[in-house]
Amino acid sequence: MTPDRWNGDYMPTDLNEMFNKYLTKKSIFANKNALTIAFKPNELPHREKEIEQLVGMLAPALRNDKPSNIFIYGKSGTGKSVVSQYVASELGRVASETNGNVKVVYVNCKMRRVADTEYRLLGEIARQFGENVPETGLPTDAIYKIFEKKLDSKEQILILILDEIDYLVNRIGDDILYNFTRYNESLKNAKISLVGISNDLSFSDKLDSRVKSSLSEEEIVFAPYDAVQLQDILKKRADVAFVIDAVDDGVIAKCAARTAQEHGDARKALDLLRVAAEISERMGDIKITDKHVNMAQDKIDVDRVVEVIKTQPKQSQLVLWSIINLLEGKLQPTQKKLSPNGKVVIETGDIFNVYEKMCGKYGLGKLTQRRVSDLIAELDSLGIINAIVISKGRYGRTREVKLAISDQALEKVKDIFTNELYFD
DNA sequence: CGAGATTCATGTGAAGTATACCTTTAGGCTTAA
């Protein structure tokens, strides 16, 4: 029987029922989007001060004065992007109602294949001006010319918001920023104001001093949310996202408290709540409870670890797999060593031996011990393993390695690696 | 018995190499006048 001949007749009745049950079941979600980053809330609680600051700094544009260049700092999930996008769109709206000489362009520099090189960034900006630029093919200064001509074609003020600007500068340097700040001297009609957004607080140290001084004429710092503020934010979103009575305040408070302990990242708090809700829905419960939040926290932790490991290069994964095997005792170290408290201790030499065997087994090229040593250090800084350098006196010096992930995550990772084809 | 030298097993740094991927650019192709 080929798949294209399948129809309702072939579908087992219990499957039919299952689908129907899913369709008719009441969802606890009223609007799930409200818990994602794409959602633009119509109020931004606890950011009134920052909004006011930013508006104050950008408002001169409405009187045709060039606003200062602005630098916005803050850790991730503190509302930098939402606030600047919100203010920018409001400014654009007000401007178009009055004189219409303000143009706001928002670019996220981290978006791969969109704005992560000089060429692509300029192309993207030109495109937002309604200019049709090819994605590739033109020399970079041609793009500069197109952009300059379009911009200077009438009297206007461009407010250019560069989100994740630290990423851009790390990749392609700060020349492009210097060019932007210099434009104001050569342009006859138009003016440019830059708004740079970065979550790296030490970012401005990396800039050329000329760029640094002109870019940070004004600065705004976004502090992390505290538990109370997070709770407020979650509550507002939850009102939109869920049907009435699906969540208790206690549950929201718990999500807020959990996230506040880490870095007060609002995005993470929303994720936690959303995943908890998804779990409770899948379990067929009509209310989100503490239990669901705990499960969600576990799931997020596991997913994070799995994600990090999956994106590691193959060799690094194989080193990790060697470590796991050693710790699980499947492959004995040549001479089994025990620490005083009876726990199995593994060190670089053991790992390298096992790793070499694994390379043979899976047909991967062997790396040198030097490199493996670096890979172990990397796994440590990723928080997947715990490796401390110790000196054993006459018996040399090594790293003592332990796993630093939860049992659930470990099971999942073993699952992935055990898959026959994984290392081919 | 204790100060200092020695030793082991690997950490760490610097510099060089191979490779994959990216940008640039020139030349060719297409389209519209």
Added chain:
DNA sequence: AAGCCTAAAGGTATACTTCACATGAATCTCGTA
């Protein structure tokens, strides 16, 4: 002819190697009490 695309040329970041030297406490050595 202008605009657009593409393939080769040239650059650059990444992953790795090679060589060389650094570490630091257990252990050894040897002079002294």
